[in-house]
Amino acid sequence: MKEEYLHHLWKNKQIPFHQLKLTTGEDILINDVGQHNKFESGPDFSNGKIKIGDVTWFGNIEFHIKSSDWYQHNHQFDKAYDNVILHVVYIHDQEVFINTKPIPTIELKGLIPEMEEVLNKHEFPCSTFLDELDSIYLESMKEKAIIKRLNRRISNINKFGDESNPQQILYSLLAQAFGCKINAQPFQELTNRIPIKFIKKEHHINVKTILLNVSGIGESELLDKTWIHLKSKYNLGAMSKHVWKHKGLRPKSFPEIRLLQFAEIVDKFDFETSFVYLDSKELVVYLKNLLELTNNTSKISRAMIDLIIINCFVPFIWWYGNVKMDESIQEKSLDLLQFLKAEENHILKKWKALGVSCINSFDSQALLEIYNEFCTAKKCLECEVGNKIIYK
Numbered sequence: 596m597k598e599e600y601l602h603h604l605w606k607n608k609q610i611p612f613h614q615l616k617l618t619t620g621e622d623i624l625i626n627d628v629g630q631h632n633k634f635e636s637g638p639d640f641s642n643g644k645i646k647i648g649d650v651t652w653f654g655n656i657e658f659h660i661k662s663s664d665w666y667q668h669n670h671q672f673d674k675a676y677d678n679v680i681l682h683v684v685y686i687h688d689q690e691v692f693i694n695t696k697p698i699p700t701i702e703l704k705g706l707i708p709e710m711e712e713v714l715n716k717h718e719f720p721c722s723t724f725l726d727e728l729d730s731i732y733l734e735s736m737k738e739k740a741i742i743k744r745l746n747r748r749i750s751n752i753n754k755f756g757d758e759s760n761p762q763q764i765l766y767s768l769l770a771q772a773f774g775c776k777i778n779a780q781p782f783q784e785l786t787n788r789i790p791i792k793f794i795k796k797e798h799h800i801n802v803k804t805i806l807l808n809v810s811g812i813g814e815s816e817l818l819d820k821t822w823i824h825l826k827s828k829y830n831l832g833a834m835s836k837h838v839w840k841h842k843g844l845r846p847k848s849f850p851e852i853r854l855l856q857f858a859e860i861v862d863k864f865d866f867e868t869s870f871v872y873l874d875s876k877e878l879v880v881y882l883k884n885l886l887e888l889t890n891n892t893s894k895i896s897r898a899m900i901d902l903i904i905i906n907c908f909v910p911f912i913w914w915y916g917n918v919k920m921d922e923s924i925q926e927k928s929l930d931l932l933q934f935l936k937a938e939e940n941h942i943l944k945k946w947k948a949l950g951v952s953c954i955n956s957f958d959s960q961a962l963l964e965i966y967n968e969f970c971t972a973k974k975c976l977e978c979e980v981g982n983k984i985i986y987k
């Protein structure tokens with residue numbers, strides 16, 4: 596239970612006012628809940644209006660979890676609290692006096708739902724608080740979430756990649772991005788079987804032929820002599836075609852199509868990492884040009900180009916900056932996200948329904964992370980928003 600939760604219920608009149616009685620048993624009428632002093636020191640609400648018996652009182656209202664907090668917070672020594680007309684507490688554990696006179700007190704325990712109950716009941720426990728909250732807290736949480744997401748990507752990269760071979764890491768990340776969630780695994784397998792150093796060593800090879808043949812869903816092996824030669828030179832084995840998934844994909848996202856596009860990019864790109872030193876604006880133009888294919892049959896859609904940048908280049912640059920211990924490189928990952936369009940999916944629709952929209956993919960990636968890693972896991976305690984509203 597947190598004091599801000601009590602403020603929220605009071606301000607939004609979500610307290611059964613008709614059932615309220617003072618701790619002395621006297622009736623009390625709340626005529627005006629007053630104004631919330633969110634940012635100033637002094638009592639929590641000012642200009643309240645209450646009626647006890649026949650007397651109407653105007654003044655400040657103070658909230659605490661326990662009435663004894665009054666003394667814990669040393670309000671007895673602070674003149675700003677002298678005209679408190681009502682003390683609202685969750686648990687009344689001690690009589691409180693102002694200049695020897697007991698303060699009229701309301702105990703809320705048993706009259707309002709437990710905060711933890713509210714948290715568990717809603718998908719977004721903070722939903723009813725969000726519109727009152729200074730946007731700075733969600734913005735700060737978004738940044739924290741993005742960094743958490745990117746650092747998780749570093750851990751994943753370190754599991755499959757070798758720091759001394761950033762070209763292979765980039766090549767593998769690019770393949771996984773082409774595979775999206777459904778075919779990321781076989782795409783990664785493909786890059787393990789035919790590493791980038793082989794492809795770039797063999798200047799004369801037809802990249803498309805070799806990748807399609809190793810994938811197991813390409814052209815017939817027997818038709819290409821280069822393939823037969825490389826197969827024996829590098830001891831290449833073809834993958835089973837059954838590892839590639841089609842279910843749930845639209846034809847233009849079938850692995851056969853994505854493989855052709857991937858092969859064209861692999862052919863076009865040298866996988867050198869010097870691009871990370873471009874400034875952010877040049878970087879986004881460079882990457883978009885790189886992923887733009889002029890051949891109409893293998894054209895990559897704009898949304899897919901953005902997705903590839905989000906899932907391959909953004910984590911790669913973040914990882915690379917970390918390896919080089921250069922924050923200015925890492926910053927570019929965050930900048931890149933700001934230049935890309937926000938994704939659309941059912942989770943982001945939920946945020947939109949709460950009044951939280953995305954301007955770019957920094958927003959969308961951050962909100963996805965918050966939802967997946969904090970909201971659904973009920974980790975409001977670790978969330979800046981939850982901390983401010985509920986747990987402060």
Ligand code: SF4
Pocket residue numbers: 718719720721722965966969970971973974975978979980981982
């Ligand atoms: S984790 Fe944060 S954003 Fe998500 S529901 Fe809890 S307080 Fe709200």
